[in-house]
Amino acid sequence: MTATTSTDLTGPHWTPQDLLGGWTLRDFLFSNDYRIIAVKGILTALVMLALAGLFALTFRAELTVPDIQFFGARVYMGLMTVHGMLMVFGFVIPMVISVCYYLMPVVLKTERLHWAGAAQASYWTLILGALLLIVGRPDFTWTFYAPMSLRVGGDLVWMGYLAIVLVGVSEFLAGAVLLRNVLAWKNGWGSMPLLGWGMFSEALLLLLSTPMLALVGAILLTDWAGLTGIYDPAQGGSTTTFLWMFWFYGHPAVYLPLVPAIAIVYTLLPRFLGRPMWSRASGIIAFLLLAVLSFIVFHHHFQPSVTTHSWVQRAFQILTLAIFIPSTLHVFNWIATLWYDRIPASAHAAIPFRFTIGAIFFLILGGVTGFLNAQISVDTDFIHNTYWIPAHFHAMFLGFCAQMAVAGTYYLYPYFTGRMVNRALANTHFWLWQLGIFAKVMLMYALGYAYFPRWVVDYLPLPEWTGAQMGVTMAGAAIGLGFLIFAANLAISARWGAAAPEDPWARSDREPTMTAATAAPAE
Amino acid sequence: MQQALGLMGDQAIMIGITFAMGIAGIAGLFMALFWPRRWRLPYRVEIGFIVVLAGIVIYADRNSAQTFQAYEAGLETQQALSGQVAAGQEGAAFDRRIAVYAFQWGFLFFDEDGAASRNAVKVAPGAKVLFSIAANDVIHGFNIPAARMTTELEPGRVQSIWIQAPQAPGKYLIQCLNYCGLGHTQMKAWLVVGDDAPPAAQEHG
Numbered sequence: 001m002t003a004t005t006s007t008d009l010t011g012p013h014w015t016p017q018d019l020l021g022g023w024t025l026r027d028f029l030f031s032n033d034y035r036i037i038a039v040k041g042i043l044t045a046l047v048m049l050a051l052a053g054l055f056a057l058t059f060r061a062e063l064t065v066p067d068i069q070f071f072g073a074r075v076y077m078g079l080m081t082v083h084g085m086l087m088v089f090g091f092v093i094p095m096v097i098s099v100c101y102y103l104m105p106v107v108l109k110t111e112r113l114h115w116a117g118a119a120q121a122s123y124w125t126l127i128l129g130a131l132l133l134i135v136g137r138p139d140f141t142w143t144f145y146a147p148m149s150l151r152v153g154g155d156l157v158w159m160g161y162l163a164i165v166l167v168g169v170s171e172f173l174a175g176a177v178l179l180r181n182v183l184a185w186k187n188g189w190g191s192m193p194l195l196g197w198g199m200f201s202e203a204l205l206l207l208l209s210t211p212m213l214a215l216v217g218a219i220l221l222t223d224w225a226g227l228t229g230i231y232d233p234a235q236g237g238s239t240t241t242f243l244w245m246f247w248f249y250g251h252p253a254v255y256l257p258l259v260p261a262i263a264i265v266y267t268l269l270p271r272f273l274g275r276p277m278w279s280r281a282s283g284i285i286a287f288l289l290l291a292v293l294s295f296i297v298f299h300h301h302f303q304p305s306v307t308t309h310s311w312v313q314r315a316f317q318i319l320t321l322a323i324f325i326p327s328t329l330h331v332f333n334w335i336a337t338l339w340y341d342r343i344p345a346s347a348h349a350a351i352p353f354r355f356t357i358g359a360i361f362f363l364i365l366g367g368v369t370g371f372l373n374a375q376i377s378v379d380t381d382f383i384h385n386t387y388w389i390p391a392h393f394h395a396m397f398l399g400f401c402a403q404m405a406v407a408g409t410y411y412l413y414p415y416f417t418g419r420m421v422n423r424a425l426a427n428t429h430f431w432l433w434q435l436g437i438f439a440k441v442m443l444m445y446a447l448g449y450a451y452f453p454r455w456v457v458d459y460l461p462l463p464e465w466t467g468a469q470m471g472v473t474m475a476g477a478a479i480g481l482g483f484l485i486f487a488a489n490l491a492i493s494a495r496w497g498a499a500a501p502e503d504p505w506a507r508s509d510r511e512p513t514m515t516a517a518t519a520a521p522a523e
Numbered sequence: 524m525q526q527a528l529g530l531m532g533d534q535a536i537m538i539g540i541t542f543a544m545g546i547a548g549i550a551g552l553f554m555a556l557f558w559p560r561r562w563r564l565p566y567r568v569e570i571g572f573i574v575v576l577a578g579i580v581i582y583a584d585r586n587s588a589q590t591f592q593a594y595e596a597g598l599e600t601q602q603a604l605s606g607q608v609a610a611g612q613e614g615a616a617f618d619r620r621i622a623v624y625a626f627q628w629g630f631l632f633f634d635e636d637g638a639a640s641r642n643a644v645k646v647a648p649g650a651k652v653l654f655s656i657a658a659n660d661v662i663h664g665f666n667i668p669a670a671r672m673t674t675e676l677e678p679g680r681v682q683s684i685w686i687q688a689p690q691a692p693g694k695y696l697i698q699c700l701n702y703c704g705l706g707h708t709q710m711k712a713w714l715v716v717g718d719d720a721p722p723a724a725q726e727h728g
Binding site: 073074077139140141143145147148151152233234239240243278279282302304305307310314317318321322324325328329331332335336338339340341342343348357360361364365368369371372374375376377378379380381382384385386450451453454455456457458459460 | 533534537538540541542544545548549551552554555556561562563564566569572573576577579580581583584586587588590591592594595659660661662664666668671672673674675676677678679680682696698699700701702703704705706707708
């Protein structure tokens with residue numbers, strides 16, 4: 001199998017082939033073939049998603065109705081912390097990056113993943129971190145605010161701090177790999193595909209922000225061990241120092257899954273529509289502006305703390321509001337691309353395209369509220385640390401980033417299995433997720449508007465809280481069911497799926513049928 | 524009900540703008556997908572679009588800053604008068620001045636005479652109340668939904684906020700909004716609004 005040499009971004013990327021069946025366990029664990037590294041990353045991320053989702057459904061069960069039914073705060077916070085950490089660091093960031101590892105060598109014509117050894121090291125470092133988290137079961141939330149994070153957890157809480165350091169190392173290595181591969185593009189910056197610009201921005205975010213995360217993890221470890229007192233006021237340390245250091249990583253961090261997901265949209269749309277993006281320049285400017293702004297807005301995460309002079313706060317407010325411009329430019333570009341010519345019937349029917357559209361929908365739904373979150377006066381009312389914030393980031397992380405990771409996986413699937421997924425099952429997954437995520441996000445916004453606090457295991461039986469909480473639990477169950485169907489579909493189709501045609505995503509004005517797919521020559 | 528932050532009007536406009544932008548975006552997406560008519564946007568449309576966005580950004584920044592500065596001016600008035608006029612007296616900026624100590628896990632309120640009460644504080648309807656809040660263990664939050672006010676407390680600092688108490692007598696929730704350890708769920712208190720309010724406020728009203 002060879003990568004196609006098409007210079008056209010709308011052309012097929014590979015020829016479908018059953019690669020998965022040919023890989024031995026040894027290949028799978030240690031091979032530096034970019035497809036193996038990427039597929040391994042995707043499958044591992046799905047395992048993390050399964051675990052983190054199971055944790056979420058477990059603590060969601062507790063939240064369904066007021067009062068304590070199944071377990072108390074310690075178990076709840078352990079589940080919630082590992083849910084957050086595995087979802088962010090174990091699932092969504094690695095999965096979108098893995099999809100990009102698969103796409104880059106062909107789209108950027110490097111034919112292979114440079115520095116694949118570093119990608120391999122990044123993968124195994126993350127696995128070690130995830131194991132430490134699962135064994136250590138810290139209960140200090142994914143933002144681990146000191147000094148709270150120094151005073152909770154059992155004897156194994158050091159595993160949590162060490163896991164934070166390992167996540168930092170793993171993400172830094174991934175950033176180095178991405179930068180190396182972008183620089184391998186030979187034809188000049190002017191003609192570099194938007195995937196390359198996205199990966200360049202992602203590399204900057206990773207390389208510049210993750211050393212700070214590793215440092216914060218290391219300081220937590222030494223503070224906890226009693227060697228230093230940097231974050232603990234009782235030892236002469238400062239929580240303000242913690243907040244500034246952690247969020248210097250923390251804000252670029254929330255764009256770590258966003259930027260590759262955007263880059264996947266820019267790669268899939270031309271492929272399904274058969275035409276270039278409406279404006280390349282606008283995409284490049286938006287990527288760079290988003291990357292630069294992401295480093296200078298982090299103060300909005302703790303703006304009601306008022307330990308900063310008001311004009312500095314004001315500067316952070318206007319910079320945060322300005323984020324609206326590059327992110328809207330991306331969406332504007334996508335809509336303009338969809339609109340400027342006919343949309344082939346094959347695109348409407350294609351599962352990855354449907355997920356891309358669903359993802360754009362949720363990027364709009366989650367993104368517009370950023371406009372409110374940025375404003376200090378509104379933030380000081382009902383936004384800061386109410387359910388409004390998880391509603392916003394679940395729309396972004398799950399609705400957009402995770403759905404683009406799923407779109408990428410469905411897209412790549414025929415290329416590494418030689419088979420097509422079952423369309424009926426994939427459509428069921430699609431609708432369960434759109435409806436489930438929509439219900440969940442909207443109900444969480446409503447809860448936030450009603451001042452429902454974050455991080456609580458129990459709550460008062462207020463009428464504006466109870467119905468919505470039960471609704472979120474049911475929506476979560478629908479999302480979980482969708483995931484089971486997704487996972488079963490990937491597993492079943494690898495063996496029994498219809499053989500993929502020469503170009504599984506060929507454009508036509510007639511919807512592809514099962515018979516057409518089955519009639520295509522099988523390997 | 525008059526709010527300390529005076530947000531009702533401004534907030535309604537901002538939420539309206541947010542809804543409008545969200546609906547416009549989603550409508551654009553669906554029209555691009557399903558409306559038969561195709562439309563190639565000239566590039567200059569995007570320039571106009573950026574100008575509109577920048578206008579909205581500047582408007583939001585100004586609006587939010589004005590609202591918040593008006594609120595902060597209320598706090599500064601208090602500081603200027605501090606030590607000269609006791610709370611509740613003629614010419615005082617606030618009817619009540621209450622010191623709060625936030626701890627793992629609860630709130631302790633001290634009134635003007637130093638009398639302490641745990642997890643409940645009583646004020647007169649519509650009273651302007653200044654809370655000076657301190658914490659010294661971990662980062663906590665302090666949120667009164669009925670007064671639409673939130674703050675975040677860093678250990679070792681005193682944070683001052685002011686609110687206007689609701690007019691209707693009743694019990695109003697005060698809650699911690701920052702995860703502060705296993706008892707975070709229990710970290711709540713009540714703002715009790717009643718006519719049999721403490722002496723200071725009664726003298727004033």
